[in-house]
Amino acid sequence: MHEFDLIRRFFSRPGGREDTILGVGDDCALLDPAGNEVLAATIDTLVAGVHFLPDTDPGKLGYKALAVSLSDLAAMGAEPAWGFLALTLPEADPVWLESFSRGLYDLATRHRMDLAGGDTTRGPLTITLQAIGRVPKACSMLRSGARSGDDIYVSGLLGQAGLGLKMLTGEVAWRDRAAIDRLLSPEPRVALGMTLRGVAHACIDISDGLAADLGHILESCGLGATIRWEALPLAPAVRHYIEQTGDWRLPLYGGDDYELCFTAPPSQRRVLEQSLPSCDVSWHRIGTIEERQGLRLVKGGEVISLPQAGYRHF
Amino acid sequence: MHEFDLIRRFFSRPGGREDTILGVGDDCALLDPAGNEVLAATIDTLVAGVHFLPDTDPGKLGYKALAVSLSDLAAMGAEPAWGFLALTLPEADPVWLESFSRGLYDLATRHRMDLAGGDTTRGPLTITLQAIGRVPKACSMLRSGARSGDDIYVSGLLGQAGLGLKMLTGEVAWRDRAAIDRLLSPEPRVALGMTLRGVAHACIDISDGLAADLGHILESCGLGATIRWEALPLAPAVRHYIEQTGDWRLPLYGGDDYELCFTAPPSQRRVLEQSLPSCDVSWHRIGTIEERQGLRLVKGGEVISLPQAGYRHF
Numbered sequence: 001m002h003e004f005d006l007i008r009r010f011f012s013r014p015g016g017r018e019d020t021i022l023g024v025g026d027d028c029a030l031l032d033p034a035g036n037e038v039l040a041a042t043i044d045t046l047v048a049g050v051h052f053l054p055d056t057d058p059g060k061l062g063y064k065a066l067a068v069s070l071s072d073l074a075a076m077g078a079e080p081a082w083g084f085l086a087l088t089l090p091e092a093d094p095v096w097l098e099s100f101s102r103g104l105y106d107l108a109t110r111h112r113m114d115l116a117g118g119d120t121t122r123g124p125l126t127i128t129l130q131a132i133g134r135v136p137k138a139c140s141m142l143r144s145g146a147r148s149g150d151d152i153y154v155s156g157l158l159g160q161a162g163l164g165l166k167m168l169t170g171e172v173a174w175r176d177r178a179a180i181d182r183l184l185s186p187e188p189r190v191a192l193g194m195t196l197r198g199v200a201h202a203c204i205d206i207s208d209g210l211a212a213d214l215g216h217i218l219e220s221c222g223l224g225a226t227i228r229w230e231a232l233p234l235a236p237a238v239r240h241y242i243e244q245t246g247d248w249r250l251p252l253y254g255g256d257d258y259e260l261c262f263t264a265p266p267s268q269r270r271v272l273e274q275s276l277p278s279c280d281v282s283w284h285r286i287g288t289i290e291e292r293q294g295l296r297l298v299k300g301g302e303v304i305s306l307p308q309a310g311y312r313h314f
Numbered sequence: 315m316h317e318f319d320l321i322r323r324f325f326s327r328p329g330g331r332e333d334t335i336l337g338v339g340d341d342c343a344l345l346d347p348a349g350n351e352v353l354a355a356t357i358d359t360l361v362a363g364v365h366f367l368p369d370t371d372p373g374k375l376g377y378k379a380l381a382v383s384l385s386d387l388a389a390m391g392a393e394p395a396w397g398f399l400a401l402t403l404p405e406a407d408p409v410w411l412e413s414f415s416r417g418l419y420d421l422a423t424r425h426r427m428d429l430a431g432g433d434t435t436r437g438p439l440t441i442t443l444q445a446i447g448r449v450p451k452a453c454s455m456l457r458s459g460a461r462s463g464d465d466i467y468v469s470g471l472l473g474q475a476g477l478g479l480k481m482l483t484g485e486v487a488w489r490d491r492a493a494i495d496r497l498l499s500p501e502p503r504v505a506l507g508m509t510l511r512g513v514a515h516a517c518i519d520i521s522d523g524l525a526a527d528l529g530h531i532l533e534s535c536g537l538g539a540t541i542r543w544e545a546l547p548l549a550p551a552v553r554h555y556i557e558q559t560g561d562w563r564l565p566l567y568g569g570d571d572y573e574l575c576f577t578a579p580p581s582q583r584r585v586l587e588q589s590l591p592s593c594d595v596s597w598h599r600i601g602t603i604e605e606r607q608g609l610r611l612v613k614g615g616e617v618i619s620l621p622q623a624g625y626r627h628f
Contacts, residue, residue: 021352026457027389028354035349038335040342043398043444047437075341084357086442123361124438128400130357143340
């Protein structure tokens, strides 16, 4: 199959956005953002055998490649607008491509995002997604925005994707559908991110584990934090895993949950209680930003110092 | 080396653009384009062993990864603004990274482009560059813009990169520095593209060979063309190669030259003669857009029908 036939067949659905002047098919896409907004842009790569198991369902892969980028947009409070796909494939398998593009477009359509450009090349399976979203000026939530005394919140549940990975690799012998689903099909918290505009001080998506990603916020703003074990939202399967193994670090260091971690001053508690229920995701207050450096966990009355490290790529 | 240390060390030079609100280091970059412009955006991947020989100098690779994207921006008449790099590496070799990032930043700085975001992952060497440029509204040059009767032009020389590749792979036993340089370090015709705004009807960059890329213009606008062999700009080494081998197809089907092919009505000839000399690249009128479908070459009085096909990736 020729590259152009491949693009035409699998990656040339008409875009739906009025601010897309030109999509796939020329040297560049042409985009027309509004003058009173800024653009949030991010790029992420998934490599076979590193970020996903080589036999992963291609539909789930197409979904996840985009979900990871949408999650970054969500952490900036941005509304998704355009995606660019660089897809490197060992071979042009129509069945694989049909499923991959369906997974990708299903999620893109749900978030009114146009796939505005791409490049398909031959080589080891690698998926890079660049995503651009729109944010009203001065409404983005930077990592450096956290202030001492801020409450720390997380959305959804922690440690599910990490448990799902242990199940798929055979490290854990039993299965839990929700944990595996979270790993393969994380839900980017786009509506939550947009709702937090102007309310949250800082926001990050949890891709490397809570300790690492909250650690990025602390590093960026030069502050510390204490979080409470009893406040962490854990799925029944994760509680069961911890009871069985004693490995309570999983919800803190397991990656790939793609929930949001955000901080807001206590004065915003009522605003959050009123606005967040429309976002269709639970949220929990788990701790406090503090002047004192370092990340601390209070667990059963004991204070444990947590390393702020995540997954090492090299 | 940790991913974050790697980014900090090699890919965190401060940006110089006033419209970059936030560069590398948060979930997203934040960009602030002007309201009276549109954005041209493109993504391109280079894969080791497919797009470049695995032992290619990393500095030249960093340069070329960006040059390829800048060439796409040039073909839209866009001014380069922001780049996003997705770099997949088998290992984090500081010597390789130092050279790669220097090659990339040298070209980026020359074109006042900020590297605003990126992702480094472990895996088979693959380089994806997404680039965003700015164009005044209604000034972009689409492939579909060509009109019957338009003159066809190319910049620079044709077939040099194709000859350089034959030299590096050993298919041609002699060496020509300029041909190899063209392959490894193509010059994106950014200034030319910006000068052609409002003058040229259609424009494309020659990445797959003149016949294929002019073919894209013809396909997009539903027209045909005749080009004249004697008008094609050929370097002495390419002429020498053709005399030796009889392979006159090289300048038509050799890829990677990254010159611009553009069309403009004869009424614009004087405007072009006045404005193009400031662009520091030669240009040649090589043929005419015609109602009659197909791509024809007039060579020594004979009319040859040319297939409009380029490199097949799959």
